[in-house]
Amino acid sequence: MGKPTVDLHLHSTASDGASPPLEVLREAAAAGLKTISFCDHESIEGYLETVDKAREMGVEVIPGMELLTIYKGREIHLLGYLCDPESPVLRAWLEELRKERNEIAEQVVAKFNKHGFDITFERVKEIAHDNVAIGKNHLLFALIEAGYISTRDEIIHVLRTYLTQHGLAYVDFTKNPYYEAVEMIVECGGVPVLAHPGLIRDDQLVLDLLKHPRLGLEVYYYYLGDETGELTRKYYELARERNLFMTGGSDYHGRFSPDVKLGRVAVPESVVENLMAQVCAGKKGVL
Numbered sequence: 001m002g003k004p005t006v007d008l009h010l011h012s013t014a015s016d017g018a019s020p021p022l023e024v025l026r027e028a029a030a031a032g033l034k035t036i037s038f039c040d041h042e043s044i045e046g047y048l049e050t051v052d053k054a055r056e057m058g059v060e061v062i063p064g065m066e067l068l069t070i071y072k073g074r075e076i077h078l079l080g081y082l083c084d085p086e087s088p089v090l091r092a093w094l095e096e097l098r099k100e101r102n103e104i105a106e107q108v109v110a111k112f113n114k115h116g117f118d119i120t121f122e123r124v125k126e127i128a129h130d131n132v133a134i135g136k137n138h139l140l141f142a143l144i145e146a147g148y149i150s151t152r153d154e155i156i157h158v159l160r161t162y163l164t165q166h167g168l169a170y171v172d173f174t175k176n177p178y179y180e181a182v183e184m185i186v187e188c189g190g191v192p193v194l195a196h197p198g199l200i201r202d203d204q205l206v207l208d209l210l211k212h213p214r215l216g217l218e219v220y221y222y223y224l225g226d227e228t229g230e231l232t233r234k235y236y237e238l239a240r241e242r243n244l245f246m247t248g249g250s251d252y253h254g255r256f257s258p259d260v261k262l263g264r265v266a267v268p269e270s271v272v273e274n275l276m277a278q279v280c281a282g283k284k285g286v287l
Contacts, residue, residue, distance in 0.1 A: 004263040006272055008037040008062065009079070009195075009218070009249025013129055014049070015040035015066075016137035018254030021049040024262075029057045031262045035272050037064035037081060037249065039195075042097040042133040044085050062275070065094070066195060068101065068133075071178035075165060076200070076209060078181050079218060079247070082279045083190030090188040098133040100175040105134035111169035112139075112162065119146050136163050137256045182212050191278045193247050196221045198231035210242060216278065220248020220267045222260055245274045 011017030012024045019027070021038060024046075028036050036059060038046025047063040054061040063085050067078045083090050102125075109121045119142045127145075128138040140158065143149050149158055162169040185192040193216040197206045210217065219235045222228055239246045248267035250260050 003032050004266050005032060005034040006036075006267040006269055007033050007249045007252065007263050007265070008035070008064065008081070008247050008267065008271070008275075009039045009066075009221070009251045010036055010046070010262070011040055011066075011251070011253045012038055012046045013132070014038065014043045014045040015133055016128075016135040016253060016256065018256045021046040022053060024252070024254070025050045025054055025057070025059065025061070028262055029059050033059065033263050035060045035062065035269075037062040039064040039066040039079055039249070041066050041068065041135055042094050042101065044083065044090070044094070048085055060272075062272070063190075067097065067176060067181050068173055069176045069178040069181045070174055071205075071209060074200075074205065075173065076178050077195035078178065078185075079193040079195045080181075080185040080188075081191045081193065081247070081275060083185060083188040087188045090184075093184060093188075095131075097176055098131065101133040101135070101173065104171045104173055105139070107171045108139065108163075108169050111171070112143075115162070115168055117143060117146070117148055119143060119148075137253065139163065141256075178209065179212065182215060186214050189279070191216060191275060193218055196223075196251065197235055198223050198227065206238075210244065214278070216245040216247055216275070218248060219246040220265045220271070222250050222264045224259060228265075245278055247271055247275060 010024055012021040014021055040046045044063055044065050047061055051061050063082055065080045069076050069078050106121045109124055124138055124142045127141050128134045140155060149155055161167055182192045194209050195218050200206055217235055217239045219239050223231055248265055250264040252260050252262050
């Protein structure tokens with residue numbers, strides 16, 4: 001396989017990425033990517049900000065988003081591709097989800113304060129920019145800026161000790177049940193995809209999350225460490241066995257995750273055609 005031309009999982013400052021959407025677009029074009037998707041958390045703004053410029057640059061931008069959902073008490077990430085970006089139902093729903101996440105983020109900051117970390121929610125909001133779902137990267141940046149952490153090991157320690165489920169600063173998110181989110185994506189003309197299944201680390205749970213007939217699977221993904229090849233093969237075989245369509249991308253966040261480069265994952269070009277076919281089958285979406 002030659003140089004990758006497809007990356008369907010990018011983040012920008014429309015959520016917890018480090019660079020504005022137009023800057024990510026320029027970087028993608030320079031890297032030789034021909035088809036991309038911004039999967040910002042609870043947001044389709046990356047698509048809206050870049051789609052016109054992308055056409056001029058010869059890059060196709062597919063509408064996308066990544067949603068935090070809950071299934072049986074577990075946080076599950078769900079991708080939604082090709083929803084109608086002008087849908088008032090979609091936009092109102094995403095606005096409500098961002099509001100809920102930011103209310104939780106304020107509670108997380110309060111918990112950090114109780115554990116001796118002197119950061120403010122006002123500063124975290126400034127880091128996150130306007131109308132963005134505040135996430136772990138914004139909180140980590142505030143802690144780095146305040147001088148509490150600096151090394152990779154310190155960042156990992158804070159993530160594991162404070163920000164994972166049941167961590168010291170964790171607050172439960174209950175707003176968006178997984179299968180309700182799947183149905184909403186379909187209702188808005190889109191295609192739901194279970195994100196990075198290798199991070200779930202529970203084979204039965206992955207199967208439970210793939211019961212909706214319209215769901216696809218993010219097979220091609222960059223897992224830190226040496227697991228990428230093994231997990232890609234594992235979920236490729238699962239997708240073939242279950243007749244699931246496949247997607248893939250790097251989960252690029254810019255300098256917030258420096259090991260992950262644009263186009264880091266070899267995503268076959270056929271993935272794009274197969275993704276578009278799902279919208280045609282559903283007779284909705286932006287096509």
